Amino acid sequence: MKYKERIVTATILTLLVLFTLTLFKKNDISLYREQRKRDICEPKHSYMTADWTVDSIYDNLNFTVNSKDGLYTVVEKPGFNTGHQIKHSEPLRIIVVPHSHNDPGWLWTFEDYYTIRTRQILTNTIEALQRFPDFRMIWTETVFLDRWWKESPEPLRLAFRDLVQKGKIEILSGGWVSVDEATTHYTAVLDQMIEGHLWIKEHFGIFPNISWSIDPFGYSSTLPYLWRKAGMKDMAILRIHGAVKGFMGNRKMLTFNWRQPWDKHGDHDIMCHVEPFTLYNIECSCGPDTDICKVLDFSSVGSFPDNEQPINFGKNRQARNFEDFAELVVGQYKQKAALYKHNVILMPHGDDFRYIESYDFQTNYENMKRLMDYVNKKSEWNIKMEFGTVGDYFDILHAEMKKSKLKDVSLTGDFFTYTDKDNEYWSGYFTTRPFDKRMIRELQEYLRATETFTSLIYVYLLQHTDSMPLDLDSDWEAIQLARRTHSLVQHHDAITGTSTEGTVVDFEIKIYEAIHSLIEIIQKRLTNILSPGTRTNVADLKLTRELPSPKSNLEVKTISSTSDTSSLVVLNSYSVARTEVINVYIDTYDVEVFDSKNKVVPFQVSPVWLSHYTISQHEYQIIFEVNVPAIGFSVYKIRRRSLVINRVIKPNKKDKSVFSNVISVKGKIDDKYRLFSINKDEENSKVDFIIENNFLKLSFIKATGALHEMCLKTSTKYCTKVAVDFFRYFGNNSNAYCFNSNKFEEDLFLNADSVTLITGRFMSQVKVHHKLFSHSVTLYHSNSIQGQTVHIENNATLLTPEEENTELMMRISSNIQNKDIYFTDSNGFQMNRRKPRKNLPIGANFYPFTTMAVVEDTDTRLSIHTAQPLGVASFTPGSLEVMLDRVPMSFGKGLDEPVTDNKPAISKFILHLEQLRDHHFTTDYRQNQMQPSMTSYIINDLLQNPVISLYSFTSVNFKIKKLSFLNSDKLPCDISIANFRSLLTESGKFIGTGLTLHKRVTSCNVHQNENICSGTHELDLNSLFKDLTLEKVSQMSLSHLHEVRNEISRVVIKPMELESFQFRWKR
Structure with missing residues (x-):
């Protein structure tokens, strides 16, 4: 009995243990799922912890202007205390920093600037710093150092390196160029920074630790994180809104700790110095009175006043001699110092391409040295003035703040949109020359693919074969050159489109040559990996898209069916496997398609359009779905079924299902051989037409072809207004930099020449043609992410004199109640909150749009993904308007020519509609942070990293038909x-x-x-x-x-x- 009781007791205990373990396991799984969710999800109601945000400054700002030339003033209000507030025992420290701002392409080309100016500047710097031991120089553009280094003899190189290592020449930022901060993608900024930093390390053995960014036209909230993460402890900027400078200067906030919105504890804060006045030249550097400060520009003025040549400054002010002038300058220094809470001021002493001749060094050194000696001896002024670098300034500043127990405020946000004068807002360059912006993004796409596959194919062949290509060394050299071209055009006068036409042509040629060299490398290396150990003819592998000239967009190349079978290699440089619909052009429709396992792949035949109404009789789009592994490729075969070439064969009725159905909603279509089922829609019918797939239903207005409603085919069958329209702004005050128009023409769709509907098995499309643009909306019939989105492609054609002073816009409208809050990306890294400022001009309300813009409310989110940088704004609830192209005819901001070299500008977008749940929507700027969904991230990644297709028109049996270099599950x-x-x-x-x-x-x-x-x-x-x-x-x-x-x-x-x-x- 006792034995049985023990058995029962043991059984009960065992069951209890198992029950407990099961319960624990369930809880553990639940906890794991919650943890996993927290790992990828935003913290709910995350709160910005900075003392100030740029939004809060704008909300409290009084936008006043100075009556002098319409310039904003740093003095915000009457009665401003211009006295310098420091302890009497502590001197005012003035660090004079000689500098020469060298743009690698602007009014002249990079080569012209280097040959005529920069080469002399760098060479003469060595002699000057050796001659004047306490003189200093700073430098930022590594691209110029690279060119000078390659040309200079060894003694000069050694002397330059010695001056750098001793800190007499200070390398700031250290990137390949000084980048634009509005239109660049953060990955491109990172790439050019790595390129420059590795060059600096290899040649000088130093690590740049300060960012100097005084010329970009506004400042990103993302780049300070990149600088800090790269080891920079301090940074300096200049071009922020003049009224914002006034607000910050009055509160002694012109040095602050720049904080990321997601950084609660300030772990990545970077101290930022803001120069308070308009420009970085000498006349704007010593204080608010440019008439006094410009006397210090000795390369232009020559010398100080003396008794024989006094200087009158107006308002009964006169410098009769050197001593009078010194007192006036000290007054300027003290007014500048009053804008900061500390007693150290930075005084940049230079301008564009300064210090060319030895005389420039000598006259500036000797005159400034005379001023320094005089000021330092005047004990009653309590000033210590000296030459130094930006690093010297920050070192002294940090020591002084630590000693005085001062602490700067923290600030979160970006500084867009910039203006220095009246209503001249610098938002036009977000879009200026969109052809080049798209071309630069395409270079980035090819560079990434080439870098990735060449490196991995090299390692694969090294480890798995006995034969290595003999020409790899030339590949590395070509990749490095293309990378440096890509880095060059991230400059703030390149990707911005704000250079002269001659310089733009030079940039375009460089980009064209870089893309071609990368294409050649891709073709060679894929040949190596497809048939390792064999020598396949490289010429057999060609891209399905080609770039005919520097002034052309990428064009689809038609595959010639001279061989029975053509191989198609689809390349995916993205880190996630993808399933998506692609198209190729081929000279016959009578084909079969096979995948890498030799299984038949269904396809759709669609027209190739020679114009908006003419269908080609010799080319066809073959549209089908491909599966490509992560960082890998798949090989498909296109086999000709008929040996008959050069004559048209009408398809059998049983084959008609593969052909697209084409409907002319408006206008006519010329299809001589009637391969496609072409129907003319009833002209009097006012019923909307639709296209749909398993996820979406889109409704279009029949009279215009404009999208006006999206429906999600979810369980709730959710529908909402999502409308597209085109319009344009007019005005005669815009230039390459600024957007200053205010008259606009509504609904260009009403004047469209044609509207065409194309439907088929894998793709349905609506095409609209207008004399100013063509517009297509495409829906893919795929169960992948591609099928969950709406694809838009535009081609802006502002090519005639009638389009002068025009800004072409595409507006997306919805019934989302977003309470005037919307979001734009910051260099593709994070999202920034925006809201329209109705008290400011239209141009002030446009912001950079690099990858994504979003409107949302508690229930719905609408995202627009872009494949190229442009400008975006929102003026009505639920809407976003994108500037597609512009023809500004005014001069200004140093560029004395209009922008008249417009080319057909292709722009690509994806619309993504999502339903939200448990969404905390608030207008509180400290809580209103926005994170995209993971689906949205992947959609954007796929757009930024398109597949690349190559074909071989000979019958080659590749050994490897599918390969991935990445364990994507890891x-x-x-x-x-x-x-x-x-x-x-x-x-x-x-x-x-x-x-x-x-x-x-x-x-x-x-x-x-x-x-x-x-x-x-x-x-x-x-x-x-x-x-x-x-x-x-x-x-x-x-x-x-x-x-x-x-x-x-x-x-x-x-x-x-x-x-x-x-x-x-x-x-």
């Missing part, structure tokens, strides 16, 4: 690859692969979002790449300047952070 989709590059020495030796990863934070308030991907707390780097053997992985500083951790395998990346790694491969 890289969660909340971690993206921000930078992938081949690490090379200056001599072109391959030393490894650099990888920068970005852990993104997403919104989880979107229906059907949880299963997109899972987050991970820890990343295993050793298992990231497939079939490639590592020697070691090191964690590096962001720009690869120094090693952070040696030989790591697992790493935790914090939300929103970027981390860089170096992969060294076994040989």
